[in-house]
Amino acid sequence: MTKDVLHLARNVKPIRVGLQEGGEADAPQIGQNNPPMDDHPEHFRELNKLGLYSKAAEVAQDATGQNIKQPPDQWHKYLIGRGVKPDEVKWSHFENAFDPEEKVHKDDVAAHFNHQNQEPYTEQVYRDEGHDYENNENGVGQLALDMAQDPELLKKVMPQKHLQEHAKRKEAEGHDVADWLTDEWSHTLEGYIKKQKNSKGEYPTLHSKWQMEGPSENYRELVLQHNPENEKFREAGHFPDAANPLVHLRMSDRKGLNGEKLLHIEELQSDWGQQGADTGFNEKQKESKREKLRALDREMHKLDFTMRNRALKNMVAAGANPALIDINDIPLNRIMQEHADSDEFEDYMKLRNKHDKAVRDALGPMIEEGPHVGDTNKWTDLGLKRILKEAADGGYHGITFAPGIVQASRWGNTQGLIDPYDKTIPSRMQKLINNHDPSLKFETYSHDLPIFHDPEYNTTSTTKVHYLPMSKKAATSIEKGQERFRRGGDVKAPVAKSENKMHTPAIIGQALNKIHSLPRDMDSTLSGQQGRLF
Numbered sequence: 001m002t003k004d005v006l007h008l009a010r011n012v013k014p015i016r017v018g019l020q021e022g023g024e025a026d027a028p029q030i031g032q033n034n035p036p037m038d039d040h041p042e043h044f045r046e047l048n049k050l051g052l053y054s055k056a057a058e059v060a061q062d063a064t065g066q067n068i069k070q071p072p073d074q075w076h077k078y079l080i081g082r083g084v085k086p087d088e089v090k091w092s093h094f095e096n097a098f099d100p101e102e103k104v105h106k107d108d109v110a111a112h113f114n115h116q117n118q119e120p121y122t123e124q125v126y127r128d129e130g131h132d133y134e135n136n137e138n139g140v141g142q143l144a145l146d147m148a149q150d151p152e153l154l155k156k157v158m159p160q161k162h163l164q165e166h167a168k169r170k171e172a173e174g175h176d177v178a179d180w181l182t183d184e185w186s187h188t189l190e191g192y193i194k195k196q197k198n199s200k201g202e203y204p205t206l207h208s209k210w211q212m213e214g215p216s217e218n219y220r221e222l223v224l225q226h227n228p229e230n231e232k233f234r235e236a237g238h239f240p241d242a243a244n245p246l247v248h249l250r251m252s253d254r255k256g257l258n259g260e261k262l263l264h265i266e267e268l269q270s271d272w273g274q275q276g277a278d279t280g281f282n283e284k285q286k287e288s289k290r291e292k293l294r295a296l297d298r299e300m301h302k303l304d305f306t307m308r309n310r311a312l313k314n315m316v317a318a319g320a321n322p323a324l325i326d327i328n329d330i331p332l333n334r335i336m337q338e339h340a341d342s343d344e345f346e347d348y349m350k351l352r353n354k355h356d357k358a359v360r361d362a363l364g365p366m367i368e369e370g371p372h373v374g375d376t377n378k379w380t381d382l383g384l385k386r387i388l389k390e391a392a393d394g395g396y397h398g399i400t401f402a403p404g405i406v407q408a409s410r411w412g413n414t415q416g417l418i419d420p421y422d423k424t425i426p427s428r429m430q431k432l433i434n435n436h437d438p439s440l441k442f443e444t445y446s447h448d449l450p451i452f453h454d455p456e457y458n459t460t461s462t463t464k465v466h467y468l469p470m471s472k473k474a475a476t477s478i479e480k481g482q483e484r485f486r487r488g489g490d491v492k493a494p495v496a497k498s499e500n501k502m503h504t505p506a507i508i509g510q511a512l513n514k515i516h517s518l519p520r521d522m523d524s525t526l527s528g529q530q531g532r533l534f
Helices: 003-010 055-061 072-081 086-091 106-118 137-149 151-157 161-172 177-184 186-194 271-279 283-317 332-339 342-363 376-394 404-411 414-434 472-479 505-517
Strands: 015-020 023-027 121-127 217-226 245-255 261-269 398-401 443-454 459-469
Touching (some): 055 072, 055 106, 137 151, 137 186, 151 186, 161 177, 245 443, 261 376, 271 376, 283 332, 376 398, 376 472, 398 443, 414 459
Parallel strands (some): 261 398
Antiparallel strands (some): 121 217, 245 261, 443 459
């Protein structure tokens, strides 16, 4: 970090945010929500755009002595010894921030980590609201009509001069230009729509068709990014405009059987993390991929040898002349079909699929690593923390997740998607929510989500989803940046006791009224861990 940036970070002018013992309290301008730390009221927790803070910055700021200075290597030991995760030190590039021989003031160390927590982390939102054209067939049709009537818009969408001239000839010949555009150039129009941001800087959604059935509102897609200006990774299929996507989330608002407000999560995924796990982030991981391929090669060769010998014996036994049989010219797949039983053929197909993937992983290029993405649990935690922030900020009564069986049927990958959504996400979310309100329990396939209501018979069809209730205690913890508060009470959002896990409307109404009547600054017992970036 340059001295100019350090000077700026250390000497930022405060803004007035409230009264404290008769005077005005100062808060630094960095970050949008900077609540004071409990042990040191003069310090302020600086949250980034994802609602997370730097543990390293707080440890450095709390170091004993007002003017403490240490060389960087001593600061490294100090930070790690006081609970700072090695990943935070690594990905903040602390080892290159200061002269190794320089004694660095604690304020400079804190400013470095706060800067690295603030600046590189951002998110791109995809939402259909507020756009000139919806990202669907109606939007394409409307854009085509507008282009047919507005030559300047036609030039903007289709800058090729020969296409502009072709449109003029179509119009002169009496053809419908809008029909021509939608029939032959819909892909170009769709591409234009996808690249247009609304007034809030949000792109149209790209994957809204992949939602669970049932009524929903406010569908949106979020991509959490790290330093997108310094591109290390880009995934062309899912969100091509988002460089360095740490995690992407797809979510919407839904209502429960009794009207409770639910944050529904359709998907949590890291393309960067997944591709790195497949092909390797470093030479050690790549060599592991090569060794796996070599092991599968040996299995395939062994099976190939065994089955060709069996096939040759079967052919000779059936009366074929062995001198006329070139068994090595026959594809193994055909041999398996003709000379293996059903169980053997099924095992062969599994082995072949594993081998094909191992070839792609071993021969594919290594992926440059970034923060969080090198470990599935780490990028999963990052996504879940962002979900918890969304739930707290939006006043949701609970969070539902599309379960593994839905993911498997949606994408056609059975076990590969069931375990992440039915095992990994539930266990990681439970650990995170324990830091806010240990009484809350994440339950799998436990909640009835309405998907269809028949007014004629007054019946509602439901499907089972994963569910985490939210409480006032948890929401306050998340909103406060995970400060430590004294023990206090809370009222949880309505949780089911009946067969469909829901309270009656009368009880739920009383509970909701009680929730919304609670003071926002109620006391809680917090661990301070959940809101950490690392």
